[in-house]
Structure formats: C-alpha cells, structure tokens
Amino acid sequence: MAELKLMKGNEALAEAAIRAGVDAYFGYPITPQTEIIEYLMMEQPEKRTGMVVLQAESEVAAINMVYGAAGTGKRVFTSSSSPGISLKQEGISYMAGAEIPAVVVNVVRGGPGLGTIQPSQADYFQSVKGGGHGDYKLYVLAPASVQEMADFVEDAFDIAFKYMAPVLILSDGLIGQMMEKVYLKEQKPRWTDEEIYKMHNDWATFGRKNGRERNIITSLDLKSEKMEKRVHRLYKKYAQMEEEDLRYETIQCEDAEYIIVAYGSSARIAQKTVDLARAKGIKVGLLRPITLFPFPKKQLMELTKQVKGILSVELNTGQMVEDVRLAVEHKVPVEHFGRTGGIIHTPEEILEALQQKLIKG
Amino acid sequence: MTEELIIAGFGGQGVLSLGKILAYSGILQNQEVSWMPSYGPEMRGGTANVTVILSDERISSPYLKLFDTAIILNQQSMDKFESSIKPGGILIYDPNGITIHPKRKDIHIYQIDANKLSSEMGNKKVYNMVVMGGYLKVKPVVQLDNVVEGLKKSLPERYHNLIPLNVEAIQKGMDNLVTINEVSVLN
Structure with a gap:
C-alpha cells in the first residue's frame, strides 16, 4: 500500500528514487537542491536496497560517474541546481550522443551566473534547446507538485530506458522546497544482475559473457556519414517521443476565451x-505542459480556434513564449508575463498582466 | 474550508516547525496541505516565514499575496505583512518587541504574549506551541488530538516525552489570547 507522508519536493524525489529500486546517485550539494543528497545520505539506502549514494568532488565528476555507471545498464541519477547543471552539460551531451539512459534533476534557481538561490524558470532554453553542444534533445518532465516530484522519478527512468537517452526532470526552488502530502509507492527491488544481463547485454559494458562481441559506448564517430546516421537515429527517437510520450494537462479550457500556458x-x-x-467573469483556462519536450504544439494550435489570446507565464523574461508562438503560427496574439531573478509572481499579478496585455490591449 | 495562513517572525522562534505541525495535523484530518517556506540565507535572529494552506480541495497556488490569517512574531514581519491580510481576516501577534502596533480597523486583531507565557512555563522552546494555542482558539482549523498526532510525526522520537508539555503550552495559549480589535464579519 502507498504510504502517506508530508515531505519537501526534494525529499519526496529522493525517497521515490530509493523505492523505485534505483541503483545509484552521484551528486554535489547546491541550494535549493541540497535536500536530495542530504536525504539520501541520511537515509543510507545502501542498507535498504544496496543503492549507492556518493558525494562527488564536483558536478563534473558526478555527471561522469553517472555516465560510467549508467553504461553498465544500471539505473543511475544525479541532481543539481542551475549553475551545477551548466557544469554537467558536457556529460549530458556525451550521454545523449552515446545513447545512455540516465536521469538528471535540475531544481532551478535564478541566474545567470551564481544568480540567486530563490526559485526561477530561467533554465527553460537550456533544458529544451540542447544545453550542451550538438544535435540532441532531452525528454523534459516538469513536476508541479511534491507528488509529481515523487512520481516522475520512475516515469523518467522508464522513458530513459525506452529511448536509450538521458531524461531531465526540470523542477525549481518552489517545488523542491515546499512540503505537501505525498503518497509513496511500495519498495520495488533493484534489477538483479541476471535481469540487467537479459535486458542490456546488447549494449551495456558490464563484462563480456559467452564470447559475445565487445560493446563500445562512445559519442565519437570520426566518419561523418556514420555520425550523420547517428544524429538521424536520435531525431527519429525524438519524433517518436512526440508521437507517444507527450504529456500535458488542461484546466477549464473547454469554454476559455483566454489561455494561460504555464x-x-x-x-x-x-x-x-x-x-x-472566473470570479470576475473572465473565461480563462490553463494549459500546463507536463513535458516541455515534447511540447503540446497541436493542442495549442487546436485552442486557437476558440481563444482570443494566450499568455505564457514563466519565472523568466520570456523563453517558453517562443515555443508557444511557434506552435500557434501567429493565429492569435501571444504575450509573456513573468517575474525573474528569484521573485515569484502572485496570482493577482498574473491576472493584471492578462487583462493589460490581452484584454485591454 | 480553505485557510490561507502566513506565520512570520525570527529564525529560531519555531516559525517553520509551527507550520509543519499544523500541516501534519491537517493531513490527519484528510485536508490538502501546502507548506512553503521563505528559504534563503536565513539564520537564528534573521527573519523567517512560512505560508501554510489547509483546504478541503486541491490547492492551487502555494504562494500567495493575501492571507486569511497572519501570525506575526516580530516588527519586521508586522511591517511586511499587516497589509497582506484580507479584509475581515485575522492578525495574531506577539507584542514583545513590537513598537509600531497594527493600525488596521478592518481585520480581527489579537495579542498572544507567548514570550512571557513560555518563560513562565520554564521552557522557552514551547514558545511556538503557545502561539499555536492562541491561533486555534480563534481558528480551530484542526482538532487538538490531531495536533498531538502531528507533534508525534514532526518531533524525533527522543522528544516525545515533551509532548505533554507542548499540549500544556497550547492550552496556555488558548487561555491567554487577548482581543484587541474585532470586526463584524469573520472571514
């Protein structure tokens, strides 16, 4: 049976990872993400499930530990906050190129630079437009509650192994630091060596058995024809993600004249x-992308048939708004509203912006 | 029922744990709850606040501009949050160290001298539970037996012997709330 607890988003994610039977975590502390590594250290999952938890000497070391451990077919993740995620980009790009399944968690804080420790969504571009170098994308899950912080860990691993690709959970200081009630699933066993052998013997590097060819994990292909093929193979997977694994939620959109995308x-x-x-008689609905890539493009286009305008609300100066505009092809006005630098907008501020930018304008 | 509450004071007064115990108590009576702290470079002596929402329905924004109730435990928080209470809402404050008292006439105002009351009990650590008592007296959003269960969930087991003292502190708070201003509508 599920267990009901009051937890911070960060703690819930950490506990859910243990219960999902994850094999290892490598990380480095940074506010507002530190509770993930702190919780894992305190909980000592090596005694519960044999899960390895290690504080690396840096974010760069942590992501490369993930690369190495995930290359053995085990379920491995890391977490950090914005400046630390910037440091991890090289490793993420390598894993995308080498087609290694792993999960990365970003509990975003304000930037650029060291910025601030308060919540922000200024890493949208970094998350969905690459972040690291090269032709690749990440499947990006954006939790909006403590429950989703817990649930998305297993979802992220499922996607990572379905597509053999790194997956990003994009949270922020607000969702990471707040406490809500959360239903935690029962403990699942970690994969056994036999299970990993059966599932991943065709690619993973855990030692050759029965004289099979050696598996090579690399993102390097010096023959351009082969490299182009590899990139096209990646993009075929991204197209499949758009077909099969798009996630979004609509709230009161049925009769909406204005839509907030957030x-x-x-x-x-x-x-x-x-x-x-709605209390003021303005028919507003909310479209919440749960995955930021894939993005609910068709759903937005569909809504242009009924709405007079769309407001993209983000804790940044306007990033997702570009994807919203691309999706609706200028069929309706699209505006942006958002506070940044660690300031959180209030519900009242958003309503005022909607009225000024879309209704009066 | 939805209660949107802010608790604000100094770090070390037990602001965050008061909110946490309330949230746990809410869970025990099947409410939806959210607890959103002002995290940051806060420390003992600095300011700390937490927004707690208890509701029978799914909670939308955990971050708010206006509150049904504000529990204010220092002057800085009074300056910041007196204007953030909804008309007809409630302000409960500890008069200790308050030099500029609240001026609003459209809200209920109560004082709880939790500093003095907890000193009299010989354990200043129950300060926040005296405040809790004062709050529950005007806004019984959670039942006392659920608060006791909430305490058990929030406190490490080695402190469970202190639960009777905490309950006594809550009672003390309930008995010593002073009415400063009341308006006709209770929000």
Whole structure:
C-alpha cells in the first residue's frame, strides 16, 4: 500500500528514487537542491536496497560517474541546481550522443551566473534547446507538485530506458522546497544482475559473457556519414517521443476565451489566477505542459480556434513564449508575463498582466 | 474550508516547525496541505516565514499575496505583512518587541504574549506551541488530538516525552489570547 507522508519536493524525489529500486546517485550539494543528497545520505539506502549514494568532488565528476555507471545498464541519477547543471552539460551531451539512459534533476534557481538561490524558470532554453553542444534533445518532465516530484522519478527512468537517452526532470526552488502530502509507492527491488544481463547485454559494458562481441559506448564517430546516421537515429527517437510520450494537462479550457500556458510552479500559481479571473467573469483556462519536450504544439494550435489570446507565464523574461508562438503560427496574439531573478509572481499579478496585455490591449 | 495562513517572525522562534505541525495535523484530518517556506540565507535572529494552506480541495497556488490569517512574531514581519491580510481576516501577534502596533480597523486583531507565557512555563522552546494555542482558539482549523498526532510525526522520537508539555503550552495559549480589535464579519 502507498504510504502517506508530508515531505519537501526534494525529499519526496529522493525517497521515490530509493523505492523505485534505483541503483545509484552521484551528486554535489547546491541550494535549493541540497535536500536530495542530504536525504539520501541520511537515509543510507545502501542498507535498504544496496543503492549507492556518493558525494562527488564536483558536478563534473558526478555527471561522469553517472555516465560510467549508467553504461553498465544500471539505473543511475544525479541532481543539481542551475549553475551545477551548466557544469554537467558536457556529460549530458556525451550521454545523449552515446545513447545512455540516465536521469538528471535540475531544481532551478535564478541566474545567470551564481544568480540567486530563490526559485526561477530561467533554465527553460537550456533544458529544451540542447544545453550542451550538438544535435540532441532531452525528454523534459516538469513536476508541479511534491507528488509529481515523487512520481516522475520512475516515469523518467522508464522513458530513459525506452529511448536509450538521458531524461531531465526540470523542477525549481518552489517545488523542491515546499512540503505537501505525498503518497509513496511500495519498495520495488533493484534489477538483479541476471535481469540487467537479459535486458542490456546488447549494449551495456558490464563484462563480456559467452564470447559475445565487445560493446563500445562512445559519442565519437570520426566518419561523418556514420555520425550523420547517428544524429538521424536520435531525431527519429525524438519524433517518436512526440508521437507517444507527450504529456500535458488542461484546466477549464473547454469554454476559455483566454489561455494561460504555464508549467511547474508557475502552473500552480496560474491555477489560482484562473479562479480569480472566473470570479470576475473572465473565461480563462490553463494549459500546463507536463513535458516541455515534447511540447503540446497541436493542442495549442487546436485552442486557437476558440481563444482570443494566450499568455505564457514563466519565472523568466520570456523563453517558453517562443515555443508557444511557434506552435500557434501567429493565429492569435501571444504575450509573456513573468517575474525573474528569484521573485515569484502572485496570482493577482498574473491576472493584471492578462487583462493589460490581452484584454485591454 | 480553505485557510490561507502566513506565520512570520525570527529564525529560531519555531516559525517553520509551527507550520509543519499544523500541516501534519491537517493531513490527519484528510485536508490538502501546502507548506512553503521563505528559504534563503536565513539564520537564528534573521527573519523567517512560512505560508501554510489547509483546504478541503486541491490547492492551487502555494504562494500567495493575501492571507486569511497572519501570525506575526516580530516588527519586521508586522511591517511586511499587516497589509497582506484580507479584509475581515485575522492578525495574531506577539507584542514583545513590537513598537509600531497594527493600525488596521478592518481585520480581527489579537495579542498572544507567548514570550512571557513560555518563560513562565520554564521552557522557552514551547514558545511556538503557545502561539499555536492562541491561533486555534480563534481558528480551530484542526482538532487538538490531531495536533498531538502531528507533534508525534514532526518531533524525533527522543522528544516525545515533551509532548505533554507542548499540549500544556497550547492550552496556555488558548487561555491567554487577548482581543484587541474585532470586526463584524469573520472571514
């Protein structure tokens, strides 16, 4: 049976990882993400499931530990916050290129640079437009509650292994630091060596058995024809993600004349804006992308048939708004509203912006 | 029922744990809860605040501009949050160290001298539970037996012997709340 607890988002994610039977975590502390590594260290999952938890000497070391351990077919993850995620980009790009399944968690804080420790969504571009170098994308899950922080760990691993690709959980300081009630699933066993052998013997590097050819994990292909093929193979997977694994939620969109598009913490805040607007007789709905890549492009285009305008609400100066505009091809006005630098917008501020930018304008 | 509450004071006063115990108590009576701290470079002596929402329905925004109730435990928080209470809402404050008292006439205002009351009990650590008592007296959003269960969940087991003292502190708070201003509508 599921267990009910009051937990911070960061703690819930850490506990859910143990219960999902994850094999290892490599990380380095940084606010507002530190509770993940702190919880794992305190909980000592090596005694519960044999899961390895290690504080690396740096973020760069941690992501390369993930690369190495994930290359053995085990389920491995790392977490950090914005500046630390920047440091991890090289490793993420290598894993995308080498087609290694792993999970990376970003509990975003304000930037650029060391920025601030307060919540932000300014890493949207970094998350969905690459981040590291080269032709690749990440499947990006954006939790909007403590429950989703817990649930998305297993979902992220499922996707990572389905597509043999790194997956990003994009949270922020608000969702990471807040406490809500959370239903935790029962403990699942870690994969046994036999199971890993059966599932991953065709690619993983855990030692050759029965004289099979050696498996090579690399992102390097000096023959351009082969490299192009590899990139096309990656993009075929991304197309399949768009077909099969898009996730989004709509709230009161059926009769909406205006739509707010928001993810993560902004989606939670904007939900209250919808209520405030409807109390004033303004028909507002909310479309929440749960995956930022794939992005609900068709759903947005569909909504242009009924709405007069769209407001993209993000804790940044306007990043996702570009994808919203691309999706709706200028069929309706699309505006952006968002506070940045660690300031969190209030539901009232969002309503005011919607009225000024879309209704009066 | 939805209660949107802010608790604000100094770090070390037990602001965050008061919120956590309330949230746990809410869970025990099947409410939806959220607990959103002002995290940051706070420390003992600095300011700390937490937004707690208890509701029978799914909670939308955990971050708010206006509150049904504000529990204010220092002057800085009074300056910041007196204007953030909804008309008809409730302000409960500890008069200790308050030099500029609240001026609003459209809200209920109560004082709880938790500093003095907890000193009298010989354990200043129950300060926040005296405040809890004062709050539950005007806003019984959670039942006392659920608070006791909430305490058990929030406190490490080695402190469970202190639960009767905490309950006594809650009672003390309930008995010593002073009314400063009341308006006709209770929000």
